[in-house]
Amino acid sequence: MxxxxxxxxxxxxxxxxxxxxxxxxxxxxxxxxxxxxxxxxxxxxxxxxxxxxxxxxxxxxxxxxxxxxxxxxxxxxxxxxxxxxxxxxxxxxxxxxxxxxxxxxxxxxxxxxxxxxxxxxxxxxxxxxxxxxxxxxLRVSKRTRMSDALIGTGFPFRRGDNFKRYVKMFEEVMTQCAGLRRPGAAALDLCYVAAGYYDAFFETGLNPWDIAAGSLIITEAGGLIGNFTGESDFLHQREVVAGSPKIYGQMVQILAPYTRVIKEEEAAEAATTKTAADVVAEAVSATAAVAPKKRAPVRIKKSDAE
CATH class of the missing domain: 3.30.540.10 (Fructose-1,6-Bisphosphatase, subunit A, domain 1)
Structure with missing residues (x-):
């Protein structure tokens, strides 16, 4: 395979x-x-x-x-x-x-x-x-102190992303590590953790196809990966943190207050308290979300000066 x-x-x-x-x-x-x-x-x-x-x-x-x-x-x-x-x-x-x-x-x-x-x-x-x-x-890095760690991340870029939340996370991590990097390809970022180039990586808003392959490569290289509270339920939670074991633990401590993971029991409780209006509103939102949108083709042209 x-x-x-x-x-x-x-x-x-x-x-x-x-x-x-x-x-x-x-x-x-x-x-x-x-x-x-x-x-x-x-x-x-x-x-x-x-x-x-x-x-x-x-x-x-x-x-x-x-x-x-x-x-x-x-x-x-x-x-x-x-x-x-x-x-x-x-x-x-x-x-x-x-x-x-x-x-x-x-x-x-x-x-x-x-x-x-x-x-x-x-x-x-x-x-x-x-x-x-x-x-x-591949083996993850052996660094143990956040002050020595190089951390990879990804910036929010979609409309509706919580930029203020990210800036707070960014500030907390940045002030405790040796440096932050944002190349812009999450799958490669995860591989860089596995290779020891980074000591950790975190990002929000990712989809399963962004992280599925990289997650196995990290764990097989001796690293850890999870959501912001350190649990293994990350593939569909749109938040992920990964790293060498020592740095991972310290990253979880920093990022846990910013988690957006909804626990199963919380989701069940919320479902039982929905009003009829809530159900209708959700149905309308779901219909709008799947409605096909026209994609206008764009052509990139270089100027003569280029």
Whole structure:
């Protein structure tokens, strides 16, 4: 299964590399303000899905651009795919982006591949067999003090994100560590924790395809990953913190007050106290959320001066 995932990631990487040579003619659509999708995302995703389903036609697919449109709907095996993590970087020619592919069985990630096509770096892991960069075994850093730690993060960028909350988190972490970095591709950031380049990483607003592969690579490299309160329920909670064990613990202490995770018992209690008006309002919101929106094609052109 790992070899098939690597084959799919390299196929997508070849598409991305070819497109990066001629960004002038790239067609770009806007999913929401500051959230872009290109024809390259779609072509790379199609290549990945074709490769995976050719080998495993009975598996499910959860992909960033096409959701669960492809594959078996009720399979215990689900491939979680981000064909181009770091699209904004890509369309600006900033060479920090990657392909991320994970295989989950009954909700537990078993295989992971993150491919950086600009550097030809292949991060991969199989549950219980360690994590690797190309042929080198990965281990998280051995630093133990926050004052020595280099921390990766991601800034909120979507309309409706809680910027004030993030600025408070940013200030607390920044004043306690050696430095903060924000390259703009979460899947690579997680791999950098596994490789020991970072000592920890945190971000809010992420989706399963952003973190599924990186989460296994981190744990197989000896690191820890969870939500802001240190629990393992992070894949669908839209908040994540990861790091070497000592730094992870200190990051959880800093970030726990900022958690937005809703506990199951709290959700159940809230559900029993809903009014009829609440139910109607939620139904309307859900309908609006899934309503198709027109995506106006945008073409990037370089000026003559460039």
């Amino acid at each position: 790992l070899n098939v995932a690597i084959k799919a990631a390299r196929a997508a990487g070849a598409i991305i590399n070819r497109a990066s040579l001629d960004l002038d003619i790239l067609k770009i659509n806007t999913k929401s303000p500051n959230d872009f999708v290109t024809e390259v995302d779609q072509a790379a995703e199609a290549a990945i899905i074709e490769t995976l389903l050719a080998a495993y036609p009975d598996h499910g697919i959860l992909a960033e651009e096409s959701g669960r449109q492809h594959g078996a709907k009720h399979s215990e095996f689900v491939w979680i795919i981000d064909p181009l993590d770091g699209t904004t970087n890509f369309i600006h020619g900033f060479p920090v982006y990657c392909v991320s592919i994970a295989l989950a069985h009954r909700g537990v990630v078993q295989q992971a591949v993150v491919y950086d096509p600009t550097r030809n770096d292949l991060f991969y892991a199989t549950k219980g067999r360690g994590a690797y960069l190309n042929d080198k075994r």
